[in-house]
Amino acid sequence: MVRVGSTEHRRFEKISCAEGFTFRDPENQQAMHSSIGPSSEAELIFLAPSRIRERLAEATSVPLVLWDVGMGIAGNSAPVWELALHGEECRRPIEIHSFEKHPEALAQAVEDPVAFPFLTRQERSLRSLLDHGTTRIRVNGIDHQWQLHSGDFHELLRGSEHRIPPADLIYWDFYSPKVCPEHWSLELFRLVRDRAPRSLLYTYSAATPVRVALLLAGFSVGLPFSGDRATPIKAESTMAAADWRDGAEIPRLLDQAWLEKLSRSTQFRPYGKSYWATEPGYPEIAAEIAACRQFIVQVSP
Ligand SMILES: C[S@@+](CC[C@H](N)C(=O)[O-])C[C@H]1O[C@@H](n2cnc3c(N)ncnc32)[C@H](O)[C@@H]1O
Structure with a gap:
């Protein structure tokens, strides 16, 4: 797998953010994290909205399966x-499946504990993950595992050779x-949605084409919190439920007000190459979206 210490893959530029540093991908000039930094962003966009602490506090032997799509560092x-x-x-056992095309970014970050101190407590796990594609640990009688799927997420998901729960x-x-x-x-x-039919998806993006794509793919879509802002620099993020029965988990479903906003938007098409x-x-798109279950059925919280 990826050798921590090898220099041949190094390609990420260190750039400063409120917490210290993040990486910028020289291929597309994109920063891995917003200016608030990796840890704040993780907490505000992913961990807190997904109520992961509460979910892991449930006394059950059924693992909680998390897909970490775009593992980065x-x-x-x-x-x-x-x-x-x-x-x-x-x-509760946790089973993390991380997907990443460039795991060398994590290798580079692990080598730089001054810039990325939040990784230091887990150095052994991360080295095992990078070297072997997996790491396991038993804590208080509970077995946890973390798997790294290196490569293109689209292909990994399509490929039958990778058995991903x-x-x-x-x-x-x-x-x-x-x-x-x-x-x-x-x-x-x-x-x-086909591969994870009872999943709850969380993302930082609140872009209209993203929400339209999720809705047309059959997700229930909304905001993962009822507070004022997603982060100090971002008004909204997005939460989506693959199965309508889980729509009740979404604190604020997109509603008629959002449909009205859509009618004023020039970006009403989803991304991709599909008919839509x-x-x-x-x-035609507006009619298709307005027919989505969440706009016609009141899902009780
Ligand atoms: C915004 S960064 C992710 C940041 C990361 N979640 C973190 O907190 O450190 C996006 C990541 O997606 C990865 N990526 C881009 N295209 C990919 C693909 N087709 N398959 C898997 N990973 C990909 C990039 O290499 C990059 O690490």
């Missing part, structure tokens, strides 16, 4: 692993949809 998955390793409240939770953290629209397409969200991304005009 494990900004989202490392704090979850930390809960399993050191969280006194953790009573359906997710309960999905942390969707690709680069911005404007820069990488292929990772936010209707086709991809349909595939995700290329062919119909606004009235």
Whole structure:
């Protein structure tokens, strides 16, 4: 797998943020995290909204399966692993599946503990993950595991050779949809819903084409909190439920007010190459979206 210490893969530029540092990908000039930093972003966009601590406190032997899509420097998955390793409240096995095309970014971050101190407590786990593609640990009689699927997420999900269990939770953290629209397409969200039919998906993006794609893929879509702002620099993020029965978990479903906003938007098409991304005009798309269950059925909280 990826050798920590090898220099041949190094390609990420260290850039400063409120917590110290994050990486910028020289290929597309995208920062891995917003200016608030990896740990704050993980907490505000992923861990707190997904109520991961409460879910891990449930006394059950059924593992909680998390897909960490776009692992990067494990900004989202490392704090979850930390809960399993050191969280006194953790009573449920966690099974993390991280997907990453460039795991050398994590290798580079592990080598730089001054810039990325949040990784230091987990150095052994992370080295094992990078070297062997997996790491396991038993804490208080509970077995936890973390697997790294290196490569292109689209292919990994399609490929039958990789047996990936359906997710309960999905942390969707690709680069911005404007820069990488292929990772936010209707086709991809349909595939995700097919492979993880009872999942709850969380992402930082509140972009209209992303929400439209999720809705047309069959997700119930809304906001993961009822407070004022997602983060100090971002008004909204997005939460989606693959099965309508789980729509009640979403604190604020998109509603008629959002449909009205959509009618004023020039970006009403989903990303991708599907019929919906290329062919119909606004009235046809608007009718299809307005027919989504969440706009016609009141899901009680
Ligand atoms: C915004 S960064 C993720 C940050 C990360 N979640 C963290 O907290 O450190 C997006 C990540 O997606 C990865 N990525 C881009 N295209 C990918 C693909 N097709 N399959 C898997 N990973 C991909 C990038 O290499 C990058 O690490």
